Amino acid sequence: MRIDLRVAALDEATEQRVRLAATLLGAYRLRVRVDAWDGSRCHLLLACPHDPWGKRATEQAGRRGVPVMDVCMACAASAGETVPADISAAGLARAIRQKLAVVLTPPAPEASVDDLPGIYRLAQSGWRGKPAVASGDGRMVLTRPETGRVYAATRSDLLAAGDALVGAKWQIALEDPPRDTSELVSGSLEAFLLVAAIKSAARAPAFPAGRYRLETWPDLGTATTVVAALRVAKLLLGTPQSAVSLAQALPDVDVKQIHACLWAFAAADLLRQDDGIDSPVAASPARPRDGVWAGLARRFGLLRD
Amino acid sequence: MHATTYNVVLAGPVGAVKTTALRTLADSVPVSTEMPLSGGPMGEKTTTTVALDYATVMLDDGTPVHLYGLPGQEHFSHMREIVMLGALGVIVLLAANQADVASQCRHWLAVIRAIDATVPLVIGITHTDLVPGFRMDLIRDAVAGQPSPVPVLTLDVRDREQAAQLIRTLLVFAA
Numbered sequence: 351m352r353i354d355l356r357v358a359a360l361d362e363a364t365e366q367r368v369r370l371a372a373t374l375l376g377a378y379r380l381r382v383r384v385d386a387w388d389g390s391r392c393h394l395l396l397a398c399p400h401d402p403w404g405k406r407a408t409e410q411a412g413r414r415g416v417p418v419m420d421v422c423m424a425c426a427a428s429a430g431e432t433v434p435a436d437i438s439a440a441g442l443a444r445a446i447r448q449k450l451a452v453v454l455t456p457p458a459p460e461a462s463v464d465d466l467p468g469i470y471r472l473a474q475s476g477w478r479g480k481p482a483v484a485s486g487d488g489r490m491v492l493t494r495p496e497t498g499r500v501y502a503a504t505r506s507d508l509l510a511a512g513d514a515l516v517g518a519k520w521q522i523a524l525e526d527p528p529r530d531t532s533e534l535v536s537g538s539l540e541a542f543l544l545v546a547a548i549k550s551a552a553r554a555p556a557f558p559a560g561r562y563r564l565e566t567w568p569d570l571g572t573a574t575t576v577v578a579a580l581r582v583a584k585l586l587l588g589t590p591q592s593a594v595s596l597a598q599a600l601p602d603v604d605v606k607q608i609h610a611c612l613w614a615f616a617a618a619d620l621l622r623q624d625d626g627i628d629s630p631v632a633a634s635p636a637r638p639r640d641g642v643w644a645g646l647a648r649r650f651g652l653l654r655d
Numbered sequence: 656m657h658a659t660t661y662n663v664v665l666a667g668p669v670g671a672v673k674t675t676a677l678r679t680l681a682d683s684v685p686v687s688t689e690m691p692l693s694g695g696p697m698g699e700k701t702t703t704t705v706a707l708d709y710a711t712v713m714l715d716d717g718t719p720v721h722l723y724g725l726p727g728q729e730h731f732s733h734m735r736e737i738v739m740l741g742a743l744g745v746i747v748l749l750a751a752n753q754a755d756v757a758s759q760c761r762h763w764l765a766v767i768r769a770i771d772a773t774v775p776l777v778i779g780i781t782h783t784d785l786v787p788g789f790r791m792d793l794i795r796d797a798v799a800g801q802p803s804p805v806p807v808l809t810l811d812v813r814d815r816e817q818a819a820q821l822i823r824t825l826l827v828f829a830a
Contacts (some may be wrong), residue, residue, distance in 0.1 A: 498791030532787050538809050539791075566795055570824075571779065571808030574816035580827045587804055642661045642743070645714030647826055650819045 353380050353450065358387035358397040359404030360421055361435070368396055370439035371446055378447060392416055394450055398423045399432070415561075415592050419449050451597075451605045468515040468522045469546050470555070472617035479619035481528035484511065486520035492531060493539055495619035498569055500542045501534040508537050515543075516550035540568035540618045547610040547617075548576050557612035561590035561624045568620055577652055578603045582611040590624035661720045663822070664739050665708075666767060667748040668759055669727035672781050674708050676748060676812035677724045680822065681710030685724075707738065736770050744775040744825040748812070752785040760797040764805065775829040778807045779821050 355372060357365055365384075372382035387395055387407045395411045398404035399420045411418050420432040433445050468484050471477055472493065482493045491511040492501040502508040514520055547554065564586040570579055578600070585591055585599055596608045615621040646652075665673040677685050686709045708724030723738045725731070739745065747763045749756050760778060767776055778798065783789045791809065798805040806824050810817040 496792060498795070499789065534787060535784065536787060536789060537783075567804055567806035569791055569807060569809050571810035571817055571820050574814075574820055577823060580820075580823055584827045584830070642714065642718055642720065643826060643829065645716060645718055646712075646720060646743075646822065649712060649714055650822045650826070652823045652826055 351380055353382045353394070354392040355382055355384045355446070356387040356392045356395045356407075356416075357384060358395060358407035359401035359423070360396065360398060361423060364421060364423065364435045367437070367439045367442055371442035374439060374443040375447060380447075380450075382446075387411075389414075394419060394446065396421050396446075398435075400424055412595075412598075415594050417449060417594055417598055419445065467550060468520045469543055469550070469617055470613060471522055472543070473613050477524065478616065481525040482522055483525050483529075484515060484520050484522045486511075486514050489514070491515075491542075492525070492529065492534070493543075494528065494531070495539060498539050498618070499531075499536040500539045501531040501536045503534060505535050508535065508542065512542055512546045513549065515546045538569040538572055540614065540620065541570050541573035543617045544568070544570060544573045544576055544579055544611065544614040547614040548579075548607060551604075551606040551610040554606060554609055554613060557593050557609045557616070559592065561592050561595075562586060562612065562616075562621045563588075563590040563624055564615060564620055565622055566620050568615055568618060576607070576611075578607050579611050579614075580652070582608055583615070586615070586621070660741070661718065662738070662742045663720060663722050663825070664742045664745045665722065665724045665748060666735065666745055667725075667727060667763060668750070668753065670753060671727065671748040671750045672812050673724040673727070673748050676746070676779070676818055676821070677708050677710050677722050679812055679815050679818040680712060681722055682713050683711045685710035685722075687724075707734070732766075735766065739767075739770050739774065742771070742774055744777070744829060745771075746821050746825065747776065747778045749778065749780050750782045751780050751789045751809075752782040756780065757793045757797040760794055760807075764798060764801065768801075772802075775825050776805055777821055777824045777828070778805060779812065780807065780809045781812055783809045784811075 355368065357368055360368065369384050372384050375382045387397065389410050391414055394417050395407060396419045397407045399408060400422060408418050421435055422432045423435045433442065472482060479495045484491050484493065489507045489511055490502065491508065494501065500508065502511060564583060567587065568583055573579060581600055581603065582596060585596055593608055593612060597605050600608065612621065665676055667673055674687055688707060710722045711719045712722060713719055725735055725738055745767050747767065749759050749763065753759065767774065780794060794807050798807060806828060808820060808824060810820060812818045
């Protein structure tokens with residue numbers, strides 16, 4: 351895969367190490383080209399955040415949705431997400447590869463909708479927002495995006511379906527007219543889809559590129575194993591975000607989890623696409639701010655995953 | 656000695672399991688002022704809070720966060736403003752099996768916002784398992800049009816992790 355890196359406000363020695371690191375990335379079958387930042391789109395910008403030009407380049411990159419790696423010319427050691435300028439070429443190669451994880455996530459398959467696991471099918475246009483029935487292993491669940499609920503004959507069927515929905519063998523069909531659910535048990539559709547999406551996050555395709563936002567807060571009251579989803583949802587409730595800008599704003603959250611959240615929110619028909627340019631998002635700290643907020647966040651496990 | 660106090664308030668109508676939520680969230684045994692229901696039992700509920708429920712959550716550094724459960728009855732409404740003063744956040748609990756939960760939601764939103772227009776707020780809907788026809792969209796319609804989005808969760812407050820999700824959501828919104 352061909353990768354375009356840009357650099358801004360790095361000294362000659364550091365830029366040389368970036369070029370060496372680019373060569374080392376060949377071991378991962380990445381053909382990396384390094385050029386000076388010129389404001390055009392690329393896969394990653396490496397810039398010093400303390401230099402006026404580096405800062406300006408970072409702002410421009412943010413507006414274009416280009417991921418940025420801060421390389422501090424004044425730092426002797428790594429500080430949070432910032433890479434020190436004296437890092438070895440091998441260390442830099444590792445850091446770049448990690449940062450590129452979003453770009454390197456396999457793109458959404460062009461395969462037919464029928465080949466996708468159930469949860470991804472529900473997120474496709476033509477399926478979104480419509481009543482559907484999913485069945486497999488002798489169980490059945492009914493998804494009702496218009497009411498934000500999912501239904502099954504029993505509570506255990508709901509739990510089992512959450513596990514099974516990530517398998518491609520479940521049959522899913524739209525329901526028109528939707529059947530009566532008055533005799534069934536129900537649960538939060540968003541929590542159901544999120545937990546299912548997270549279970550398959552490791553093999554999930556990347557969510558389609560674009561900027562998205564939530565108009566409504568998803569009901570994640572029972573999705574207690576996916577705490578990071580609350581932070582993803584909060585960002586999506588503000589300005590429209592791409593997977594890249596979310597990953598930049600939440601550096602401590604696994605990129606796969608971010609994609610899983612986007613798939614789940616789309617399948618629940620809560621995600622809206624926005625056509626504007628990418629908005630820069632200030633990186634949220636890897637640890638919460640000090641004080642009682644931080645204490646409560648630790649106490650209630652807000653940052654555990 | 657802590658000069659500043661940190662409070663989280665649980666509000667909502669009678670029967671919305673505020674006392675249960677407080678017990679689930681707290682470290683300490685709650686101080687409750689529960690009395691038998693004057694009108695007789697409401698289903699399994701035989702008592703109600705007549706003044707306040709109170710408990711604490713102790714943070715790692717020893718800072719106590721005070722949890723207050725407000726009585727749901729309107730004749731105790733004068734206490735709301737006093738207890739909410741300087742609150743970190745408010746959790747409104749509503750029971751899906753009570754009459755017209757969407758109207759209750761509008762009512763309690765208005766009550767809280769009239770006292771403090773900016774306090775972080777989260778709404779928890781309980782007992783949805785008892786209402787097969789429960790519709791989240793009706794609750795979302797009820798909270799639509801607020802100056803800032805209001806998160807709504809369905810949960811079982813007897814489950815510690817689910818109750819904690821209310822606090823986590825408050826924290827995410829307050830950040």
